[in-house]
Amino acid sequence: MSHLRVPLGTWIRTLLIAIAAVVMTAAPVFAAEIEIAVGAPERVSVGQDVEIKALLHQDGAPLEGAEVAVTYQAAIAGESGRVELATAVTDATGTAIMSFQQRADENGEMQVVYLGPDDDPVKPHTFTIAVEAGGEQLYQQQTGVRIPFVNGTLLIVVISGVWFLIALAAIYLVRVGMAGRITDRPSSEDGSIWISVALAAAAIVTAVGMVIVFVRAPVSNTHITDPDGYDRTIVNYLDVSYPYEGFGLDDDSDARTGDPLVDGSVLYFQYACAACHGLTGQGAVVGGALVDEIGSLSSFADDV
Amino acid sequence: MDTLTNWRERLISKTSRPTLVTTYRYWLWLALLTVVLINGMYQYSTQWRNGLYVTDMRDRISWGLYITAFVFFIGISHAGTLISAILRASKASWRAPITRIAEFITAVALIVGASFVLIDMGRPERILNVYLFGRWQSPIMWDVMAITTYLTASIIYLYAPMIPDLALYRDRLSKKVGTVRAFLYRTLALDWRGTPSQLKLLGKAITIMMLIIIPIAVSVHTVVSWIFSMTLRVGWNSSIFGVLFVAGAIFSGVATLILVMAILRRIYQWEEYLTEKHFVYLGYLLAAFGAFMIYVNINEYLTEGFKLEEAGEFAFRQLFIEDFAVMFWFYIIGGLLGPVVLMLIPKTRTIGGVVAAAILVDIAMFLERYFIVVTGLRVPLMPYEPASYAPTFAEWSIFAAGIALFCLLITIAIKIFPMFAVWEMTEEHEAVFAGADRAQESMATSGAPNAAAFIDGAPDQRQRTEGDAP
Numbered sequence: 025m026s027h028l029r030v031p032l033g034t035w036i037r038t039l040l041i042a043i044a045a046v047v048m049t050a051a052p053v054f055a056a057e058i059e060i061a062v063g064a065p066e067r068v069s070v071g072q073d074v075e076i077k078a079l080l081h082q083d084g085a086p087l088e089g090a091e092v093a094v095t096y097q098a099a100i101a102g103e104s105g106r107v108e109l110a111t112a113v114t115d116a117t118g119t120a121i122m123s124f125q126q127r128a129d130e131n132g133e134m135q136v137v138y139l140g141p142d143d144d145p146v147k148p149h150t151f152t153i154a155v156e157a158g159g160e161q162l163y164q165q166q167t168g169v170r171i172p173f174v175n176g177t178l179l180i181v182v183i184s185g186v187w188f189l190i191a192l193a194a195i196y197l198v199r200v201g202m203a204g205r206i207t208d209r210p211s212s213e214d215g216s217i218w219i220s221v222a223l224a225a226a227a228i229v230t231a232v233g234m235v236i237v238f239v240r241a242p243v244s245n246t247h248i249t250d251p252d253g254y255d256r257t258i259v260n261y262l263d264v265s266y267p268y269e270g271f272g273l274d275d276d277s278d279a280r281t282g283d284p285l286v287d288g289s290v291l292y293f294q295y296a297c298a299a300c301h302g303l304t305g306q307g308a309v310v311g312g313a314l315v316d317e318i319g320s321l322s323s324f325a326d327d328v
Numbered sequence: 329m330d331t332l333t334n335w336r337e338r339l340i341s342k343t344s345r346p347t348l349v350t351t352y353r354y355w356l357w358l359a360l361l362t363v364v365l366i367n368g369m370y371q372y373s374t375q376w377r378n379g380l381y382v383t384d385m386r387d388r389i390s391w392g393l394y395i396t397a398f399v400f401f402i403g404i405s406h407a408g409t410l411i412s413a414i415l416r417a418s419k420a421s422w423r424a425p426i427t428r429i430a431e432f433i434t435a436v437a438l439i440v441g442a443s444f445v446l447i448d449m450g451r452p453e454r455i456l457n458v459y460l461f462g463r464w465q466s467p468i469m470w471d472v473m474a475i476t477t478y479l480t481a482s483i484i485y486l487y488a489p490m491i492p493d494l495a496l497y498r499d500r501l502s503k504k505v506g507t508v509r510a511f512l513y514r515t516l517a518l519d520w521r522g523t524p525s526q527l528k529l530l531g532k533a534i535t536i537m538m539l540i541i542i543p544i545a546v547s548v549h550t551v552v553s554w555i556f557s558m559t560l561r562v563g564w565n566s567s568i569f570g571v572l573f574v575a576g577a578i579f580s581g582v583a584t585l586i587l588v589m590a591i592l593r594r595i596y597q598w599e600e601y602l603t604e605k606h607f608v609y610l611g612y613l614l615a616a617f618g619a620f621m622i623y624v625n626i627n628e629y630l631t632e633g634f635k636l637e638e639a640g641e642f643a644f645r646q647l648f649i650e651d652f653a654v655m656f657w658f659y660i661i662g663g664l665l666g667p668v669v670l671m672l673i674p675k676t677r678t679i680g681g682v683v684a685a686a687i688l689v690d691i692a693m694f695l696e697r698y699f700i701v702v703t704g705l706r707v708p709l710m711p712y713e714p715a716s717y718a719p720t721f722a723e724w725s726i727f728a729a730g731i732a733l734f735c736l737l738i739t740i741a742i743k744i745f746p747m748f749a750v751w752e753m754t755e756e757h758e759a760v761f762a763g764a765d766r767a768q769e770s771m772a773t774s775g776a777p778n779a780a781a782f783i784d785g786a787p788d789q790r791q792r793t794e795g796d797a798p
Contacts, residue, residue, distance in 0.1 A: 176464060183473065189540050190481055196533035197488060197518065203526045204519030219516055223487070227480055234473060237462045278712060289710040294387075303709060 058082045058090070060149040062136050068126045069156040076110070076122045078136045078149070086118025091139040094122045111139065130155050180238055187231030194224035279325070288321025336754050339601070340500065343748045346596055347497070348504055350743070361736045368729020371722040372447065380450045382722045388715035389705045393723045394448035397730050399697045400580065401441030402475070402552055403573070404690075407581030408434025408482060409545035410613075413538050421759070422609060424752040425601040428493075429592065430585050431486040432747070436737040437584075438479045440730050445471075447726055467554045474551040478544050485537040487516075491530060493746040495520035509744060549577040556704065562639040563647075563704035566632070572624045576693055579617040583689035586610050588738065590683045592747065601748060604679050611682035614689060615671035618664045625660065642714070643707050652703055655695045663692020 063077035076094045080087040091113050095106040112120035122136075134153060138146035201217030279290045292298055292305065297314065305314040305321070375382045385392045411430035415423035446452045462469045498513035498520075505513075520526060553573035556564040566572075586607065593602040633644060647656050667685035670676045676684075706714050719727070741747075 179464075183477075186477060186540060186544065189536050190477070190484065193484055193488070193533040193536040196529045196536070197484070197491075200491065200520065200526050200529045200533070201518035203523060203529060204521045217518060220518055223484060227484075230476060230480060233459070234476070237459055238464055286712070290712055293710055293712075 058087060058138055058146045060092070060136055060138060060146065062149045062151055064134075064151055064153055067154045067156065070126055070128075072126050074124055074126050074153070076124075076136065078112070078114070078120045078122065080114050080118045080120070080138070086114070086116065088114055088116050088118060090114045090118075090120070092120045092122070092136055093139055094124070094134060094136050096128075096134045106135070106137075126155060128155065176238070180235060183234055183238070184231065187227065187234065191224060191227040191231060194220060194227045198224050284322035284325045285320075288323075288325035291325055292321055332754075332758055335757055336750075339748065339750060339753060340496065342596070342598060342601070343493075343746050343750055344497065344501055346742045346747070347501060347509075347744065354739075354743075358736070358739060361732045361739065364732035365729050365736065368726045368732065371725040372729075375447075375722055375726070376452075382720060384717050384720050384723070386715065386717075388708075389702060389717040391448070391701050391705060392717055393698070393719040393727050394444050396694070396698045396701050397727050398441050398444035398448070399552055399573075399701070400694050401437045401444065401730070401734070402549060403577035403580045403693065403697070404584040405434045405437035405441060405478070405482070405581065406545055406549065406574075406577040407437075407585040408432070408486070409541055410578050410581060411585060411610075412485070413541045413545075416538050417542070421756050422606060424749055424756045426585065426589060426606055426610075427752070428486075428490065428745075428747050428749045429588055430581075431482070431489075432738060432741050432745070433581070433585055433588060434482045435479070435486050436734055436741070437581075438475065438482060439737070440734045442475055442479065443733075444730060447730075467551065467558045470551045471555055474544070474548045478541075478548045481537060481541050481544050484533075485541050488530060488533045488537060489749060489752070490745065491516070491518055491520050492522065492751045493749060494518075495522070496750060497746060512744065546574055549573045556700065559704075561704050561709075562637070562707045563643045563700070566628060568624060568628050572621075572628065575617055575620050575624060576696065579614065579621055580690055580693035582610055582613050582617065583686035583693070586614070586682055586686035587690065590679065590686075592742070601753065607679045607682040608677055611667070611671050611677065611685060614667045614682070614685055618667040618689070622660070622664045622668075625664070639707055639709075643703060646703055646706065646714075647699065652699045655699050659692040659696045659699075662688050663696070666692075 059081045061079040061081075063079070065074065068074050078092045078094075080090050080092065091111060093111040094109045096109065097106055109124040110122035112122045114120040133150060135148040135150050137148040197220035198217055201220050205217075279287045279294070281287055297305070301314045305324075371382075383392065383394075408427075408431040411423060412427040412434075416427070446455060449455065458469065458472055462472070464470075494513055495517040498510075498517045502510040502513060550570040550573065553569040557566050557569035559565065589602050589606070589610075593599060629644075632640060636644065646652050666688045670681045670685045673681075675681075702717055706717070708714050
């Protein structure tokens, strides 16, 4: 069987030829890889306009005309996926600038992804941006009529006036007790004014407490401190990635009538979208318009 | 004056009888109420453990029997305001025997009513968030503010005119009752001696409270109605809801007062003080408010029905001819029209007739609260089938416990506090003896005149009191 023995040199030559063949065959592929570099701020606050710069190179040269998007991972109604924040097309220098307003008070994992026109898979560039919660409340009712003197301050005056009178009556009762005290009587027969003192104290404390609650009420036309410096109530912004699971449907046939409009309506309410985004999805005080995102209740039903 | 003295002694004796005499029927009644209350507490414990799932409230009909009870009890709390404050301010002398009972109903109904808000909460421990994160744009917050104010004011308004009577109990009953109640009378009487300065101060306190409690009470039920009417929901979206709720509150408050009066009158033989005149006068009030409620309802439904928007059709159908028709027509015919008719017919213008009218009114007003709450939520906002709601056993048990608590607190109060404003009643009676001129003077607006005359051990203060009375 020795005539079948292959010399080591032959093995080495064959291996080198094979490697050379593979390298030659795959070279164009490696040469075509698109590289994404990202320039993004490390820290932003809610309400701030954010600019993400993506630089694309192919084969070491700037890639022009490529569409990219910035996305983040989110979940809604038990469904999770990536939410697209902005898109842009690279210029002659291979640069794409994507802008969006920071709405969520957290972003999770963000990515700049290549959208084409090349169909070859391109590894997205993953990064994070630290978000400072609080900041600007993005959705506020814009309509309203400001009537001079008819405002929260007037209400405070009225409430204070009422409670002043209640406290005054209670103080009169304290004085009733004090006026009836007889010092030379045995103390065991003495009454007490503590009950009226307690009433007066309760009235005064409640009155003051109500005014304090009132004054602290956040961001409203009755708020008498500086709204810009106010940061107490957590406001949920659009795009926040709370994994809302909902209660589900007792009978899911409600959402399977075959009429996509009806199905979409049921789901839209069942998953409480309407609570923030309004009955028609066109925006409300808390949540903005979803019309662009979900298209219509029919397409929403399809998506869900 | 001997007759007046005898009359006053008899009044004191009759008033203090519940405090001094306890029959086995009292204990039986107490036991019954306790059983109902404990059952309600147990049912609430299941709700606490398992959440609101034990009720039939769901995402579409999220308010039910609890909020109905809340609105109903807050409504009947208006009894004290109307009878006591408005009649006191208008110097209606016949009010004297019924003011104290009415004021107790107010305080107790408020406590019970407010507790139903907590019961309705799936996470009651979060009530503190109302104070920590309260937003004044929310009608719920307005409600918290209004009820807190009303409850505080009502307690002071109940307590202030009772001080002379508590002093009377301190002097007369301290040795006949246990040490706890003796201590209570001594403490609550605030060293009342009926001195001129005390009279003056008490008069001021009562006058202040009398004047402010009326707008507070009106604001309370207006704000309760705003919880509904500030919502863009068919059936609730109404500008007349405030009027409807306030009128309905006084209506049901007077009816409840009549029922409590009738029961106490029968049990404690108070026929001499709670006379047919009082019942008939209150019956007239019922009839007047019944007529007003009919007017407000016509105004509400005719204007809405004439315009009838698309979603309104469903609301009207369920109320007038479908699911809630029986309730609605009982409310209109039995609860609103019935009392008017009963008071118009001379033969039914009796204590029995008035009590029957009061029963009808209380049932009707409860049903009205129920169908306002439930039918409003039942109107579909989107094209799906309307939800249904039927209170569960747990809900009925807790509601029954609320009624039991109301009765229990009244029952206990009867055992401790004077249910008649003895000094006011004596003063009124005295005025009859002393002639019209004296009556005019002594029923002065402050409401705290000759109370010193009825404090034992201070007979010599009589002259001073009369001289200094406002």
